[in-house]
Amino acid sequence: MFTRRHFFKSAGAAAVSAAAVSRVGAASLPEAVVQTDARTQPPPAPGNGRHFNPVVTLNGWSLPWRMNRGVKEFHLVAEPVVRELAPGMKANLWGYNGQSPGPTIEVVEGDRVRIFVTNRLPEHTSIHWHGQRLPNGMDGIMGLTQPGIPPGKTFVYEFEAKRPGTFMYHPHADEMVQMAMGMMGFWVTHPKDHRFMQVDRDFVFLLSGYDIEPGTATPKVNTMLDFNLWTFNSRVFPGIDSMNVRQGDKVRVRVGNLTMTNHPIHLHGHEFTVTGTDGGWTPPASRWPEVTTDIAVGQMRAVEFIADAPGDWAFHCHKSHHTMNAMGHAVPTMIGVDHAGVAEKINKLVPDYMVMGDKGGSMDGMEMPLPPNTLPMMTGDGPYGSVEMGGMFTVLKVRKEQKRGDYTDPGWYRHPAGTVAYEWTGELAEPTRSSSAGGKLMPLKQGADLNLNVRKPSGHTGHN
Numbered sequence: 001m002f003t004r005r006h007f008f009k010s011a012g013a014a015a016v017s018a019a020a021v022s023r024v025g026a027a028s029l030p031e032a033v034v035q036t037d038a039r040t041q042p043p044p045a046p047g048n049g050r051h052f053n054p055v056v057t058l059n060g061w062s063l064p065w066r067m068n069r070g071v072k073e074f075h076l077v078a079e080p081v082v083r084e085l086a087p088g089m090k091a092n093l094w095g096y097n098g099q100s101p102g103p104t105i106e107v108v109e110g111d112r113v114r115i116f117v118t119n120r121l122p123e124h125t126s127i128h129w130h131g132q133r134l135p136n137g138m139d140g141i142m143g144l145t146q147p148g149i150p151p152g153k154t155f156v157y158e159f160e161a162k163r164p165g166t167f168m169y170h171p172h173a174d175e176m177v178q179m180a181m182g183m184m185g186f187w188v189t190h191p192k193d194h195r196f197m198q199v200d201r202d203f204v205f206l207l208s209g210y211d212i213e214p215g216t217a218t219p220k221v222n223t224m225l226d227f228n229l230w231t232f233n234s235r236v237f238p239g240i241d242s243m244n245v246r247q248g249d250k251v252r253v254r255v256g257n258l259t260m261t262n263h264p265i266h267l268h269g270h271e272f273t274v275t276g277t278d279g280g281w282t283p284p285a286s287r288w289p290e291v292t293t294d295i296a297v298g299q300m301r302a303v304e305f306i307a308d309a310p311g312d313w314a315f316h317c318h319k320s321h322h323t324m325n326a327m328g329h330a331v332p333t334m335i336g337v338d339h340a341g342v343a344e345k346i347n348k349l350v351p352d353y354m355v356m357g358d359k360g361g362s363m364d365g366m367e368m369p370l371p372p373n374t375l376p377m378m379t380g381d382g383p384y385g386s387v388e389m390g391g392m393f394t395v396l397k398v399r400k401e402q403k404r405g406d407y408t409d410p411g412w413y414r415h416p417a418g419t420v421a422y423e424w425t426g427e428l429a430e431p432t433r434s435s436s437a438g439g440k441l442m443p444l445k446q447g448a449d450l451n452l453n454v455r456k457p458s459g460h461t462g463h464n
């Protein structure tokens with residue numbers, strides 16, 4: 001739900017239509033619209049200014065503007081926010097206008113844009129407009145192109161949105177801390193001709209990472225690489241909304257990466273082409289089909305595909321640690337370790353001790369007590385049971401019955417009879433096994449003992 005905050009009520013700043021901006025209103029701040037709902041907000045049609053085909057921000061929203069004598073005016077408020085990462089866990093983050101990430105800003109190529117930035121953080125900040133062509137003094141680099149915005153103050157950024165494409169915004173002041181706290185947002189500059197590169201659905205989201213210890217709510221801001229929560233727009237599976245589309249829709253997904261590592265983003269059931277990068281639209285002759293595209297740190301990518309295959313298709317980062325939520329990651333591998341007898345002995349000392357991981361890492365069916373405000377490591381129930389996923393994972397739902405422009409969740413896919421993997425209960429032939437370890441070059445030695453017991457030498461003692 002949108003709520004509207006009035007910074008200068010008496011100045012009539014709430015009047016937002018182009019004609020209604022009075023002289024007093026024009027001199028004042030535009031209202032700061034705040035979002036309090038973590039669900040995906042359907043795209044509002046542009047009320048004034050040049051027409052464009054709006055994007056849908058996954059688990060987010062787009063910032064309303066006012067037209068002021070031909071200038072598109074936005075108001076961003078940098079402030080502490082509480083973001084629900086998924087039902088069952090809230091995080092104390094910093095963001096813009098009530099949320100992390102901040103609202104998506106949508107403008108049209110050639111628009112004159114004015115952005116008021118009010119700082120309600122306990123320290124200075126600035127905003128860098130990542131990827132834009134703009135005057136150097138509007139680039140938002142504290143110390144280099146401007147002084148920091150002190151707490152309680154409002155600065156104005158003003159430039160022409162020259163190059164159409166996919167952009168981001170984020171602080172360039174105490175950057176590691178402020179980005180680790182969730183300060184970032186998406187920016188789309190639509191082409192002047194709204195038929196250019198037109199698609200039926202255009203989803204956008206940012207990749208971000210947090211290090212929040214189980215049982216706590218505030219990210220550790222000095223973490224460099226070992227984050228434990230990997231998010232699409234500061235949401236983790238199963239708290240992430242699905243991307244709901246109509247069969248046959250031309251779909252675009254735009255992704256920006258503001259984490260400290262790369263993310264191979266992978267789509268099931270379809271192949272896509274990369275149609276946009278940091279530098280703009282890719283020439284059609286340079287595109288090739290893929291099912292995974294790696295998005296490096298600081299990069300943006302737009303991928304496009306025809307959603308022609310009905311079903312519930314996984315869409316996720318292919319680094320398997322990034323599809324898990326926070327819990328113990330630094331645990332030894334116990335697969336194949338025989339715990340028989342050990343648990344019994346430990347139970348005498350630690351009554352709640354549980355044997356874990358000797359048959360794999362699966363948490364399916366395990367009920368473990370979690371600290372408060374902590375999500376299970378891999379979770380999410382689908383129609384056939386646990387999906388055993390978390391973090392950067394969502395579902396593309398392709399449906400024949402989905403109406404044009406309808407973004408509501410159609411529920412789980414109903415598979416036609418005979419199209420789901422099934423158990424084989426008939427006879428099984430003995431599977432063929434390789435009898436050679438390495439062909440002619442490294443022939444198998446008969447009778448070689450494969451149960452190696454490797455022990456690292458530790459100085460001159462301990463050799464057996």
Ligand SMILES: [Cu+2]
Pocket residue numbers: 230262263264317318319322392
């Ligand atoms: Cu990843």
